[in-house]
Amino acid sequence: MPEPIINVEHLGKSYLLQHENRQRYQSLRDEIVKSAQTFWRDIRYPHKRQKRRSQENFWALQDVSFAIQPGERIGIIGRNGAGKSTLLKILSRITEPTQGRVAIRGRVASLLEVGTGFHPELSGRENIFLNGAILGMTRLEILRKFSEIVEFAEVEKFLDTPVKHYSSGMYVRLAFAVAAHLEPEILVVDEVLAVGDAEFQKKCLGKMEDVAAKDGRTVLLVSHNMMAIRTLCSKSLLLSGGKIQCYDTVDRCLSIYESKYVNPNVCTWERKEIASQESLVILGISCNLLGQQPVHVLEISVLLESVKEHKSAFIAVDVLDSSGGAIMQAIPLLQEPLAWQRKSHNLKISIQLPPLIPGVYLASVWVGSHNSETLDWVKEAVSFEITESPIPNRTFPYTRNHGFMVPISSCVRI
């Protein structure tokens, strides 16, 4: 067996979580006030000190070990927050691990975003050079590949126009073209295929297949697009909660991934405590995704309790995209409105979903009385994931630029 090109041993990365402060950055004043408070607390309650510290540590990756042989194409999969991006960031040296060791034999080019470092004021030509340099190409390499890049991106006419005047499609094309012409031994790619129009995405996938298969380069690809993983990768790494769940063939990893997270798709939410002023409260929510593309049914069970008198109420479910934007709302017809005399209400709501594109979706549950008075509202309570394409055998990825739903359409020659 040849020596592995990437060898990862007991890799770990922890982040300090700031519970009380959700700001992205601290200010010096906060820091001073907080450290004074901490100092005072530490003096008064020295025994509590250790506990509080350890709570703030969050392990995004923990004890991850694997080896990659030269020429392998690894698809890294896992839910959001499983540690995929953290792993890529460590491998591409953007951040340092907290523990463990990685040995890499070869030049790494990482493509965590399309068009990193593009400057809107500079022309296409200038940006090719700049972006190439950022991705680690030398000026000579860029010069050698220049015409190829321009041809691939189809921007010959606009080479000397500032990219701020480019259409978003042109912009993405140019950015990908530069990245696609890197010649590293190892290529690390994060979900970059989710941009650009369908035709171009196909071209990118083709290019990546070329890079991987023909030139025998090692590729690490993170994607939520299972079709892309299936077509491109020879092996897969399934991460879950910062640990390796499975490192095996793509089929095995995908089946574990799907059986574990996707198929039953039971996610539950439970209320921890009830505020005293509430009258009708949602105690628990669970959701279950049934059926297969293109016909999915989202089943949501809701347990409610009438704590004290309230107006008769009805229920609504919002379905949101993974970034929290509402896509649709379902207001199921109730046989009878929820009356407070009934104390406990156990409801099962079935929502027939339109053909959604693959991705993670969230659902919020709302209860209120008829004059749109909110009694309880659990935002983004449960989530479900659509992994398969609504249209069978579609290999190129979906993009949200074209909406969340795919109409089922047909075309015949007449």
Place this chain on the structure above:
Amino acid sequence: MTPAPPPTPKYELIIEAGRGDREYWRDLWRYRELFYFLAWRDILVRYKQTIIGIGWAVLRPLLTMIVFTFVFGSIAKLPSQGVPYPIWVFAGLLPWQLFSTSLTECSNSLIANANLLSKVYFPRLIVPASAVVVCFIDFLIAIAILLALMIFYNFAPSWNILLLPPLIALTCFASLGAGLWLAALNVKYRDFRYVVPFIVQLGLYISPIGFSSNVVPEQWRLLYSINPMVGVIDGFRWAIAGSVVTPYVPGFLMSISFSGLLTYTGLLYFRRVEKTLADHI
């Protein structure tokens, strides 16, 4: 028969917590082209979408010089040791503007390039360093104005002028040192966004630009020279005006050693912050 050359050792990289000072400097060399490109980008972009473009690099020092000449030379009538006042002011203003613009650009550079830092690896030192280079270009233009002034006043420089390049280098180092500190601090504490303009504004008055540093009482002069720009500005005047200016050597050495200290500690701190920079930005 000559033996075949040994196979070139394959580039191997080890990623580990707290590793790699040696690799870092090697990488710095390997990424030198990126350094040129970043500087080149900032130079190209600096005066884009402005009407007079590079004219700003001429106008800013020129206008400041005129105001200073008017206020300190004509109204306050501060002594300029026989040198035409505009040249006197300009010799102080030049290094100061190089220092202050570099410092400002340097300390904002990491935040301005946040998207780059969180997506691509390269030695982060490149970013503040290229910010200094951009300011250096403006400085070169301002030097041309100084030459024009000297021709206008028919003022012949002494041979001391040959010592100008090391003085310029010293300015760059002082601003890079302080800039590294501020850039690294700025990532974690955005307060420094407000601190920097304040430092620059204050520095303009406490540095000997409008006046001569020998106005400062003798017993305070060494302490005064902790400000790295005191040594530099005195040095500039000495290099340009020659023997009419008596150099104050202990002060100059003080400025040099303090800038050295600033750069060294700045580098250390920057390297420490750099490793987890992407997590904070």
